[in-house]
Each structure stands twice: as C-alpha cells, then as structure tokens.
Amino acid sequence: MSEETGDIQVLIDLMARLPGLGPRSARRAVLQLIKKRGQLLIPLADAMQTVGATARECLNCGNIGTTDICKICENDKRANGQICVVEDVADLWAMERSGVFHGRYHVLGGTLSALDAIGPEELRIPRLIDRMTAENVSEVILAMSATIDGQTTAHYIADQLPNLKVTSLAQGVPVGGELDYLDDGTITAALNARRAL
C-alpha cells in the first residue's frame, strides 16, 4: 500500500491507462510533472482541455482536426484526384511525414475483421464510395497494413470500386533492411515484385 494522497494516485492511475505507459512509468511521469509544474504540468493540462473541447473527426475523410472539415480536405491544392485510404489517423500522419503524397485521404477507422464483427458499415467504407461520385477521383491508393485484416480490407474496397484505378502500396525490402533479418513473407513478396534495373 502506498501513501500517495488521493489526487496524485488518481492522476497516476489515469496516466497508466495511456498506451506505452505502465504503472511504473506512470509514477515516474507524474513525479516529473509535479517537479515541472510550471513548464509541463499546467501547460499539459491546458492543452488537454483545449484538445478535449475542439478535436473532432473530419466529416469528409475521418482525419482528426479542430474543424468540421479538416485542413487537407479544405486545401484546393490537394484536390488532384488521388485519394489515399488508410486504416487510422496515425497512418495518415505517417504518410504526411513522408511528404511524398499530395492528394487527399480517407481514414477507415480500422479494418474489416470477422473475429471482431467489424463489417463495412462499422468502417467509413460507404462514405468512401460516396466520395467517388462527389469528388473527381482518378485514383484510389490503398495504404493498408500488410496484415491479413489489412489486405482483406484492401481487396474488399477494390471490389467495391470496379471502374476506378485502384492501386496499393508496394511490398518489399524496407529501406535500410538487411535480408538476413527479414521474414520469409517479405522476401517472397520482394522477389515476386522484382524489377529490371
């Protein structure tokens, strides 16, 4: 039994529910917060209040922002006819960090999963199909994870868009990857998709 007082224990218990933090790191984080009250604890509490009050999903694509229509969907320069379909907002952010894609996104909010009873209606798939007529879409790029559920979802979406150019991310050796450390599936995919130099 620890003697931390109630308020501090409440904060530790809440912090321990964040992904990547367990009870031990939550305690460390809370001690750090209390030590850096002015620089960290108060600004963090304020930022959480702000985000809690303003964060919402884009009504068009499912991205998270502070407006009903996100900055990417509002940006006319990005209306180049390409829509990149991702599972989650984290994947959208990862694509944006690469800086290589200049079209718009569509965030599904997960993958189809028979085990978890997640069908097309639970995801943002009907909305994606609506966008095909509403926007002048020339290509749909499926950027799902290379997992069974991700690939099942990609194939399902491709089937729903028969008259469109539908592509998916290439599979192969990651940049910097050493063959010795790659799994058999990746080596097989890289070999099958080999290119002439």
Add this chain to the structure above:
Amino acid sequence: MSEETGDIQVLIDLMARLPGLGPRSARRAVLQLIKKRGQLLIPLADAMQTVGATARECLNCGNIGTTDICKICENDKRANGQICVVEDVADLWAMERSGVFHGRYHVLGGTLSALDAIGPEELRIPRLIDRMTAENVSEVILAMSATIDGQTTAHYIADQLPNLKVTSLAQGVPVGGELDYLDDGTITAALNARRAL
C-alpha cells in the same frame, strides 16, 4: 511535415517531454486520448489541474502530498523513532509498496555530486540533522541507491550523525536473481556479507 492542427501538435509535443514517451508514443497516446475523450482525456486534464493546484512537498520530510505536512509525518503510529532516508519520492513510494517499513521518511531530493555541483545545502541534509533533535530518533536507515553518488551521500550523512545508530540497506543477490546474470560487484558484496544458515 504533418498536417495535425496546432492544438493537437502542441499536446503531442508536451506529451513527448514525459519520461518514457518519445515522439511516436506521444502521438499514439494523443490519438488514444482523443478517441477516449470522455473516459480519459477530460478526467486526465481535470486530475492534472487538481494536482497542479494542490501538490506540494512536505515541509518536514520532502514527500509529495497535498498538505503542508504529509500523511506519513502526521501519522502518530509511524513515530517509532526510525527515519528512512531516500534519494527521491519515487524511492519512498517503492519502500511503501513493500509495506515492510513502519517509521517515517526523509527525502533528500537527489544525491551529492561533485560533477553536478550538488552539495549538502542543495539536498535536504541540514533539515535531516535538525530532525534528529526535534524528533525522538533512535535509528537512521540509509536507503540510497547502490551507485557511487548514492554511497558517497550515505557515507557523508553517516559522518554527520556520529552519536546515532545509522544503518543501510543490505547488498546482495536480489530475490529471484540468478548468479549467472549478476555483475561481479553484486557477487562480491553478497559473498562479503554472507551469513551463517
């Protein structure tokens, strides 16, 4: 360049400054917070506000609590004459979780360190010496880390308290520890402190 809007990016940057969280896990944590706004984000912001307004160091021992004198120092049942000296509040909490110590604590707030120019005045050592006369102390248990700075601090404090029973935590094989994985220093300490069965 990611397209997260300003408020969300501010929150991510602040979260990334917590110990144990890097930029990637901070992004994951913030997405989780936004998904669980009602159960996690708002309660966490409220708990931070509360702790920010109430947390303070105990004027007597340096423990963190929400009152000027902490619950342990206020608890008459713990006035058994034993004071356990620890480096940090996290160490105090660890001792409390073991549930085996029933006296009071003294939190130094660090260790002596020539490199970082931390002398006795930077720590809570003068206050510890004051407590020797103010409280009826029969034993001082030094529970510093088994590091060079920790042991230097322990020896310094022992020198300051010449007429008192001063003890320190035993060094040896941790419970569940396998000899093969222990460092030489621990094996040496355990051998030197061997006991008759």
